[in-house]
Amino acid sequence: xxxxxxxxxxxxxxxxxxxxxxxxxxxxxxxxxxxxxxxxxxxxxxxxxxxxxxxxxxxxxxxxxxxxxxxxxxxxxxxxxxxxxxxxxxxxxxxxxxxxxxxxxxxxxxxxxxxxxxxxxxxxxxxxxxxxxxxxxxxxxxxxxxxxxxxxxxxxxxxxxxxxxxxxxxxxxxxxxxxxxxxxxxxxxxxxxxxxxxxxxxxxxxxxxxxxxxxxxxxxxxxxxxxxxxxxxxxxxxxxxxxxxxxxxxxxxxxxxxxxxx
Numbered sequence: 001x002x003x004x005x006x007x008x009x010x011x012x013x014x015x016x017x018x019x020x021x022x023x024x025x026x027x028x029x030x031x032x033x034x035x036x037x038x039x040x041x042x043x044x045x046x047x048x049x050x051x052x053x054x055x056x057x058x059x060x061x062x063x064x065x066x067x068x069x070x071x072x073x074x075x076x077x078x079x080x081x082x083x084x085x086x087x088x089x090x091x092x093x094x095x096x097x098x099x100x101x102x103x104x105x106x107x108x109x110x111x112x113x114x115x116x117x118x119x120x121x122x123x124x125x126x127x128x129x130x131x132x133x134x135x136x137x138x139x140x141x142x143x144x145x146x147x148x149x150x151x152x153x154x155x156x157x158x159x160x161x162x163x164x165x166x167x168x169x170x171x172x173x174x175x176x177x178x179x180x181x182x183x184x185x186x187x188x189x190x191x192x193x194x195x196x197x198x199x200x201x202x203x204x205x206x207x208x209x210x211x212x213x214x215x216x217x218x219x220x221x222x223x224x225x226x227x228x229x230x231x232x233x234x235x236x237x238x239x240x241x242x243x244x245x246x247x248x249x250x251x252x253x254x255x256x257x258x259x260x261x262x
Contacts, residue, residue, distance in 0.1 A: 020038065041086075045086075084139050088150060089150055114160075
């Protein structure tokens with residue numbers, strides 16, 4: 001059928017990931033209850049990645065951790081790419097609570113304020129996920145199949161914006177921008193070995209590094225020297241909060257202009 005051909009052309013060689021993430025079917029499907037399961041395999045792989053990064057995960061290593069042969073795993077998951085897809089969705093977990101039907105968000109305030117509170121809570125929860133599983137920054141890139149948990153995060157963010165007057169395309173773009181901010185700060189923190197950007201704040205570390213580089217060179221980089229001096233050298237969490245506040249301010253201003261045109 002034409003519909004089946006279209007579906008195959010969309011997913012291509014990722015069809016195996018689609019089946020595992022969305023098919024709800026474990027293998028083998030007959031015989032006695034197996035000692036292994038997709039969930040057990042996936043959670044073992046997630047634990048390995050949490051401890052040693054994505055490079056620490058291989059079919060052989062997962063099999064050894066489970067005290068099974070590598071071939072036993074292939075009865076459940078075709079290969080590492082499909083396993084990583086399962087790992088991403090498992091690590092993402094359930095998204096934070098949904099916004100209320102009237103768009104008020106979790107705090108019950110009116111729609112204009114509620115969407116901000118809901119998106120803020122969503123962003124904090126997403127930052128916590130990246131802090132717990134920093135390997136997600138490497139794994140969740142490029143063309144791939146999103147699982148039900150990961151798509152659920154998008155659903156929650158879009159639900160917060162559903163009653164703001166933004167078009168569907170604008171809502172999607174807004175979620176991409178907020179997600180991009182959280183992901184960027186998580187990458188900065190991970191590269192500095194800090195873990196959560198919210199917990200430790202990379203700005204203090206960056207200021208200290210810049211101070212060292214600027215020693216005897218402040219006249220060459222006066223703007224940098226002035227900005228660093230103005231921070232007082234304190235470890236702060238301004239980039240995370242400042243950036244998210246400005247993004248939400250921009251969205252609110254845009255919503256106001258859009259309402260004025262209608």
